[in-house]
Amino acid sequence: MAFLEAERLSKTYVxxxxxxxGGPSRLWRRDTQRIFxxxxxxxxxxxxxxxxxxxxxxAGKSTVVKLLTGILTPTEGVCHVDGRIPWQERREHxxxxxxxxxxxxxxxxxxxxxxxxxxxxxxxxxxxAAWKRRLDEMTDALxxxxxxxxxxxxxxxxxxxxxxxxxxxxxxxxLLFLDEPTIGLxxxxxxxxxxxxxxxxxxxxxxxxxxxxxMEDMLALCRRVLVLGHGRLLYDGAxxxxxxxxDTVHVLRCAYEGPCDLSGLPQGVALERDGDxxxxxxxxxxxxxxxxxxxxxxxxxxxxxxxKEQNVDQLIARMYQEMSL
Amino acid sequence: MRYLYHAMRMQxxxxxxxxxxxxxxxxxxxxxxxxxxxxxxxxxNRFRGLGHWSAEEILFFFGVMQxxxxxxxxxxxxxxxxxxxxxxxxxxxxxxxxxxxxVQMIGxxxxxxxxxxxxxxxxxLAMACLRLRLHWTAGKALLLALASLGSFFLILxxxxxxxxxxxxxxxSIEMVNVLTYGGRQACxxxxxIYPRPLRLxxxxxxxxxxxxxxxxxxxxxxxxxxxxxxxxYAAPLAGFAFFAVMALVWRRVGVTHYRSxxx
Numbered sequence: 001m002a003f004l005e006a007e008r009l010s011k012t013y014v015x016x017x018x019x020x021x022g023g024p025s026r027l028w029r030r031d032t033q034r035i036f037x038x039x040x041x042x043x044x045x046x047x048x049x050x051x052x053x054x055x056x057x058x059a060g061k062s063t064v065v066k067l068l069t070g071i072l073t074p075t076e077g078v079c080h081v082d083g084r085i086p087w088q089e090r091r092e093h094x095x096x097x098x099x100x101x102x103x104x105x106x107x108x109x110x111x112x113x114x115x116x117x118x119x120x121x122x123x124x125x126x127x128x129a130a131w132k133r134r135l136d137e138m139t140d141a142l143x144x145x146x147x148x149x150x151x152x153x154x155x156x157x158x159x160x161x162x163x164x165x166x167x168x169x170x171x172x173x174x175l176l177f178l179d180e181p182t183i184g185l186x187x188x189x190x191x192x193x194x195x196x197x198x199x200x201x202x203x204x205x206x207x208x209x210x211x212x213x214x215m216e217d218m219l220a221l222c223r224r225v226l227v228l229g230h231g232r233l234l235y236d237g238a239x240x241x242x243x244x245x246x247d248t249v250h251v252l253r254c255a256y257e258g259p260c261d262l263s264g265l266p267q268g269v270a271l272e273r274d275g276d277x278x279x280x281x282x283x284x285x286x287x288x289x290x291x292x293x294x295x296x297x298x299x300x301x302x303x304x305x306x307x308k309e310q311n312v313d314q315l316i317a318r319m320y321q322e323m324s325l
Numbered sequence: 326m327r328y329l330y331h332a333m334r335m336q337x338x339x340x341x342x343x344x345x346x347x348x349x350x351x352x353x354x355x356x357x358x359x360x361x362x363x364x365x366x367x368x369x370n371r372f373r374g375l376g377h378w379s380a381e382e383i384l385f386f387f388g389v390m391q392x393x394x395x396x397x398x399x400x401x402x403x404x405x406x407x408x409x410x411x412x413x414x415x416x417x418x419x420x421x422x423x424x425x426x427x428v429q430m431i432g433x434x435x436x437x438x439x440x441x442x443x444x445x446x447x448x449x450l451a452m453a454c455l456r457l458r459l460h461w462t463a464g465k466a467l468l469l470a471l472a473s474l475g476s477f478f479l480i481l482x483x484x485x486x487x488x489x490x491x492x493x494x495x496x497s498i499e500m501v502n503v504l505t506y507g508g509r510q511a512c513x514x515x516x517x518i519y520p521r522p523l524r525l526x527x528x529x530x531x532x533x534x535x536x537x538x539x540x541x542x543x544x545x546x547x548x549x550x551x552x553x554x555x556x557x558y559a560a561p562l563a564g565f566a567f568f569a570v571m572a573l574v575w576r577r578v579g580v581t582h583y584r585s586x587x588x
Contacts, residue, residue: 013586071420073584087584095423106418110339119335122328123422151342 001080002044003207004068004175009077011038011063011231037063038231040077047174048205050197052212052222052239056320059228061211065177068209069099081175095124098168102180105160106167107152113163114148117170124171131170138166141196158189165193169200176200178210182217194220215313227319234323246319251308252280252292260300266291328424332432340437347438354441358391362449365513376518381456382545383514388450389541390513393473395442397480403434404481405505407488408498416583426580427572430488459544468540468558475536475561478568483508483531485571492579508533515542517549532563 017031038060045051055061066072068079070086070093078085086093099106107116121131139145142162147155155163161181168176178197182190198221200206210221218225218239225242227235235242255277262278265271268287272279282292289307296302340347365387369380378386398405407430410416419429459465487501512533516524528534534549539560542549548557 066417069421071417071584075585090420091423091425094421097421099421104414104418106421108335108339110342111335115335115338119328119331122331123424125328125423 001083003047003049004045004079004081006044006064006068006079007042007077009038009041009064009067009074009079010036011060011067011072012036012075036231038067038074041228041231041233042077043226043233043236045207045209047207048201049224050201050208050210050222052210052218052225053228054211054218054225054316055228060231061228062179063231064228065099065179065209065211069097069177070094095171096174098171098173098176100161100164100168100176100178100181102161102178102183105152105164107163109153110151112149113144113152113155113167116152116163116167120167120170126171134170134172135166138169141199142166143192157184158186161185161189161193165196169206172204174207176206176208178208178212180212180214181210182212182214190214190216197221215316227323229320229323242319243315246315246322249281250284250289252282252296252305253277253308254280254296254305255303256299257301257303262299264295266295329428329432332429333435336433336435337437340435350438351441354395354438355445356441358395358442358445361391362387362445375514377547378515378518381453382547384449385453385457385545386515386538386541387513388446388448388453389469389472389537390476390509391446392443392450393446393476393537394480394509395439395446396473397477397484398442399436399439400431401481401484402436403430403432404484404488406434407484408491411491411583426576457545465544468544471558471561472537472540472544475540475564476533477564479532479536479564480505480508482564482568482571485568485575489571489575489579492583504531512537515549532560532567535560536564537561 013035015033015035017033041064053061053064063072067074068081068086070090073087081093082096084093107113108119117135121128139148142165144162144166147159152160152163165181182193185193194217197208201208210217212218222239224237225235225239226233227242262271266287269280269282269292280292280296296305365384369383374380375383410419410430419426422429483505486504487498490501491498508531512527516527516534516538519527524534539549540557543557
């Protein structure tokens with residue numbers, strides 16, 4: 001059995017609606033609506049994998065995370081993490097689990113972060129020596145030394161995120177969940193965080209599951225992604241294969257010196273004017289890139305030209321659209 | 326255990342960050358419980374007692390109740406304010422930690438401001454003792470400790486009812502407050518001043534009579550019920566039993582409901 005295995009996980013919520021019509025019976029009538037947060041989701045993750053979970057808001061990402069961490073029980077289906085069912089063996093399961101929420105702190109707000117780490121030592125019943133060793137290691141890797149004795153509330157967002165990460169890894173979990181870990185971070189902090197995660201994954205074989213809206217995170221960290229939409233698993237496989245499948249548009253931007261003659265536009269190429277430059281978009285599968293290039297060169301004296309693949313965020317937007325999310 | 330101790334120390338540290346606010350609120354607690362004390366004193370001055378209980382004996386009951394309740398609010402605040410855990414997502418975070426949930430609830434909140442209430446309760450108790458010129462024995466001291474401890478767990482059990490309800494509806498907390506604060510107000514007087522239905526309620530449902538009134542009445546040498554002395558010592562166990570049942574209900578009904586429905 002794989003390290004993490006989800007089998008046909010489904011989660012249905014019953015939401016009680018406020019009746020809007022119907023006289024006094026509104027007082028006791030109960031209208032309900034079933035919401036399928038997750039339907040029939042199966043996948044497995046091997047030890048040491050780094051997997052991204054992708055999907056628009058409301059796709060079921062956090063439901064998956066809550067099921068796998070044992071916060072919720074599924075309506076149907078089962079999952080095993082390291083042979084354990086999260087919601088049945090909660091304490092044993094979470095002992096080997098680290099979770100970081102980008103939007104919510106798990107450390108104590110008013111005290112120096114070192115105090116939080118000391119309390120975590122007792123929360124997880126860690127050996128003081130092992131704890132100290134691990135803390136020193138993380139302090140170096142995450143550059144926490146300068147603010148170990150500063151209360152959490154006085155830290156910047158980037159510092160706070162690093163502190164959170166340290167807090168969630170002190171007990172050396174086998175599985176780490178990251179829920180939008182780079183949200184709101186500046187470029188430098190993001191880069192540091194990513195390289196730290198790669199390092200942690202490579203050095204300790206920590207299995208990492210990551211949800212994010214930041215495609216750069218995905219590209220930097222994950223070879224494999226799961227795409228969720230409307231509570232279903234729509235794609236499970238390599239990230240670059242996914243991108244290739246939807247990377248169907250190239251954009252060519254060119255500007256001319258002097259007059260140019262743009263007649264005879266090849267079929268399948270769309271032309272737009274943007275200031276003094278022209279923007280051509282086309283699908284390389286339909287129109288040969290070379291053909292477009294030679295046409296562009298024939299049009300006049302070319303001053304400059306750039307050829308770009310579509311921006312990853314646009315790709316994802318397109319993918320969601322195509323999967324009708 | 327080490328975790329619980331450490332977590333509580335952490336709470337004190339957090340509270341110490343806001344010293345002025347902490348001081349003011351402690352004083353406010355003093356004044357609030359002091360007001361109650363004043364009311365009881367004034368009433369007792371006017372009526373010279375209640376039933377066959379003298380003013381000093383009533384004060385003794387009052388002291389035991391206030392002291393115990395303040396202790397409950399100090400250590401059990403995480404239980405009595407459980408709805409905040411759910412609203413703020415803190416309960417999710419608790420589910421992610423490998424410590425028993427109830428221990429975490431208690432450890433995550435320590436309300437040291439209740440020291441004010443404890444002081445006033447203790448003062449009332451001391452005052453009553455002095456005026457009554459009670460003859461203390463080791464047995465009586467043990468009985469007082471048992472009565473306090475039993476009532477302590479009984480009140481935590483009442484808090485747990487609130488906590489269970491807050492899994493289902495945050496709005497109905499006020500209704501359940503009747504149980505806890507109503508119970509405190511009613512049971513700071515010995516149970517035999519009440520009509521039969523209330524007596525039954527406070528003996529067999531929320532057993533304040535067994536946990537507190539019976540042992541205290543023996544301390545005051547006016548036994549409420551004619552029962553063998555070992556039963557008086559055993560009576561506060563009802564508080565532990567009440568707590569155990571409510572903890573089970575909280576877990577089986579509340580937590581199970583939460584995990585199957587989300588928040």
